[in-house]
Amino acid sequence: MDPHSKHSEQSIPLLEGEIRLIGGLNERLFRLLAAIEKTGSINRAAKDVGLSYKGAWEMVERANNLCPQVLVSTAVGGRHGGGTKLTATGRELLELFTRLQEEHRRFLATKNRELADNPNLVFLLRRLNSKASERNQLFGKVTAIRIGAVTVEVSITLKGGETIISAITKESADAFGLKYGDPVMALIKAPFVMVVKDFGGYRLSERNQLKGTVKRIQRGSVNSEVVIELAGGDSVAAIITTESLEAMGLREGETAWAVIKTGSVILGVEK
Missing domain, CATH: 1.10.10.10 (Winged helix-like DNA-binding domain superfamily/Winged helix DNA-binding domain)
Structure with missing residues (x-):
């Protein structure tokens, strides 16, 4: 070498x-x-x-x-x-x-x-240099790969221990050559993030339910941005209607969940 x-x-x-x-x-x-x-x-x-x-x-x-x-x-x-x-x-x-x-x-x-x-600084600076339009860019490592009939589920563990699952096509998985321990970036559009304050006794079918604290709320006339800080320090931003925000009575400092469909999590890998 x-x-x-x-x-x-x-x-x-x-x-x-x-x-x-x-x-x-x-x-x-x-x-x-x-x-x-x-x-x-x-x-x-x-x-x-x-x-x-x-x-x-x-x-x-x-x-x-x-x-x-x-x-x-x-x-x-x-x-x-x-x-x-x-x-x-x-x-x-x-x-x-x-x-x-x-x-x-x-x-x-x-x-x-x-x-x-x-190596830690190299990873940090490379990530800061990444250019993507998605509001949410979460970095972690591959901790599980489950191959299905049509799609492949990839579990990514974030730095705080939270896990997020991405469902990608087999073609994409083959092209990436993903394996256990690989560093990856999870890209999520803010409008694809649902905010839940209280499940009301129900369980949701979505696999990604990230619990955190409402860090910031930016109100708009039609839509508002809600930023949820996870226990490990990562933040997830969601765009929801201001009407929904008011209906939930959501406030900064309260506990909330960022709920995301596995198909809405785009994977990015290093070249």
């Missing part, structure tokens, strides 16, 4: 940042200065860095005003023609910033290698 495979699997850096000097002198300005030094034209330099001609000039003029010495000078006409170039001060500042950038890149590379050695 390649000793660097753990780091090569990391598709995105866990730690990012850029250098910004006081006064708003940032990397974009110095990319513009480097392009001016290379092309001798602010018009061509602006195109190289994705700025308009006016935007480039405004950036240069502000930098010139902030610095004790002019950074960029412009010659108009003359025996050698016009053009834009960096002054000696401008070149000195650009060289300094270039050295800072290189040191900064080495610093980030070192810290990213250190962060990649912490």
Whole structure:
């Protein structure tokens, strides 16, 4: 096994940042200065860095005003023609910033290698980087797989010990190659979450009944959002009608259950 495979699997850096000097002198300005030094034209330099001609000039003029010495000078006409170039001060500042950038890149590379050695942090940052429209994104591990005639039921245990079940097709289960202990993400649309305050002596057929405390209620004229915090710290958001909310007399701090159909739980797995 390649000793660097753990780091090569990391598709995105866990730690990012850029250098910004006081006064708003940032990397974009110095990319513009480097392009001016290379092309001798602010018009061509602006195109190289994705700025308009006016935007480039405004950036240069502000930098010139902030610095004790002019950074960029412009010659108009003359025996050698016009053009834009960096002054000696401008070149000195650009060289300094270039050295800072290189040191900064080495610093980030070192810290990213250190962060990649912490599996809990890697999982956290990968999850924070996940992009999905569903309001509810719950992370856990596969603790049971039951194969039926048409569907496969996958049990996911959340960090607080609660279990949520997802019913997916056999094709999806085969494509995922799920096995016991795999980390997965359960995606649930908020309108698919039912809120129960009192079962009234009845039992519901839905497998997913997550007990928690009403953490927050955001009332709307037609619909309202109810956020239920589970014992383990995860939160589940539900969208219900405001009429239903008032009929239940639901209040923050009360006990409630988030009830979810197994078919409404979408699974997400790491690539």
